[in-house]
Amino acid sequence: MRPCLSIITVVYNNVKDIERTMLSVLEQSYPNIQYIVIDGLSTDGTLEIINQYKDRIAMIVSEKDNGIYDAMNKGLALATGDYVLFMNSGDEIYSPDTVEKVFVSSPDADIYYGETEMYDENWVSLGRRRHRSPDRLTFKSFRYGMSVSHQAIYIRRSITSPYDLQYALSADIDWILRSLKKAKRIVNTNRYVAKYMVGGMSKKKHRQSLVERFRIFTKHYGLLPNLFNHIFIAANLALYYLRHGRTND
Numbered sequence: 001m002r003p004c005l006s007i008i009t010v011v012y013n014n015v016k017d018i019e020r021t022m023l024s025v026l027e028q029s030y031p032n033i034q035y036i037v038i039d040g041l042s043t044d045g046t047l048e049i050i051n052q053y054k055d056r057i058a059m060i061v062s063e064k065d066n067g068i069y070d071a072m073n074k075g076l077a078l079a080t081g082d083y084v085l086f087m088n089s090g091d092e093i094y095s096p097d098t099v100e101k102v103f104v105s106s107p108d109a110d111i112y113y114g115e116t117e118m119y120d121e122n123w124v125s126l127g128r129r130r131h132r133s134p135d136r137l138t139f140k141s142f143r144y145g146m147s148v149s150h151q152a153i154y155i156r157r158s159i160t161s162p163y164d165l166q167y168a169l170s171a172d173i174d175w176i177l178r179s180l181k182k183a184k185r186i187v188n189t190n191r192y193v194a195k196y197m198v199g200g201m202s203k204k205k206h207r208q209s210l211v212e213r214f215r216i217f218t219k220h221y222g223l224l225p226n227l228f229n230h231i232f233i234a235a236n237l238a239l240y241y242l243r244h245g246r247t248n249d
Contacts, residue, residue, distance in 0.1 A: 002032045005099060006081030006157065010071040011050075011089035012040030017197070019049050020123075024092035024195075026056050030099035034058045038075045040065050046089075069163040069171040076162060083112075083154045086172075090197040091151045102154060102189050110183035112154040113137055114193030121199060129196075135188060139180040143221055146173055146213075151194035155179045169205060170212040177220050 007025050011018050025035055037050055039062040047062050054060060059078055065071040072086060087093060094117070102112050115133045118126040131145045133152070141147045150172045159182040163171040180186070 002030070003083055003103060004032045004034055004081035005030070005103075005154065006034045006036060006075075006079035006084045007093075008036045008038065008072065008075035008079065008084065008086050009088055010038045010040075010068055010075060010086070011042065011046055012065075012071075013042045013044045013046055014089040015042070015045040015049060017090040018046050021087060021089050021092055022050070022053055022057075025087060026053060027096045028093060028099045029097045030103065033099065034079065034081045036075045036078050037061070038065075038071045039063075040071055066165070067168055069165055069167070073162045073165075076160065079157060081157060084157050084160060085151075085154050087151055087194070090199075092195040094192045094194055098191075098193050101191060102193060105189045105191075106187040109185045109187040110156045110159055111137070111179065111186045112189055113148045113186070114152050114189040114191050116149040116152045116194045116196050117192055119195055119197050121197065123197070126198065133188070137180070137186050137188065139177065139220075142173065142177060142180075143217065146176075148176070149194060149196055150176070151196050156183075159183060167212045167216065169209040170216055173213060174216045174219070177216070 009018075009021055009025065011021075022037070025033070035057050036059045037057055039047055039050060039060070041062055041064045050057070050060060050062075061074060061078070065074065068088075075086075076084065093099065102114070105112065113133060116129050118129055120126055129149060131147050134141045134147050137148060153176060155176075159179050160175070161178060163175050165171065167174055
């Protein structure tokens, strides 16, 4: 029996990118997908594009929300699949056979993960993320930064919980860490599984995002270990910037 994957797309006024994201889901070769689209009451034509594909989407919600993580919680509450994956507007599943290959990589994991390729706003590839995926993912893997992107992790729905809305920009990190603590079997698919468009609110409000991340890592790892880890992070970031001239996640 093939597990059911609930894929959730959250969008608000992104008529430029929504169709590309949706097609990356709808064109998957894997047959057992529940696709949920949560729209924040868009006014730019986004909803009209979504509705063009309504016969192929399990659920469409279009209403005002209290931010991206509130919208993601709505999707999570509607999901009934064995696993959940968030693929928000602007991002893509890597290729049409990606979900198929994720699930054949190893049976019955609590978490599957892979690598992410970064793209700019003109959809030009920037290569792999600075934080490459670890060979073996554990709860401790995030202590030096977000080692797996949100779009590249498939989590068994039964070990997930709602996003903590006290974090406006980085609740996804806390959400993944809480799931990692509960996971007994974590599988590296050893492949690219997602394409991520850089930018978003965490880049526009970078300082607030960093403060939130520090709070989250302190909560999960402790204050003193987190302080030492951030010294290491700062040194690595400076070295990376000197070598590459960019600091994409």
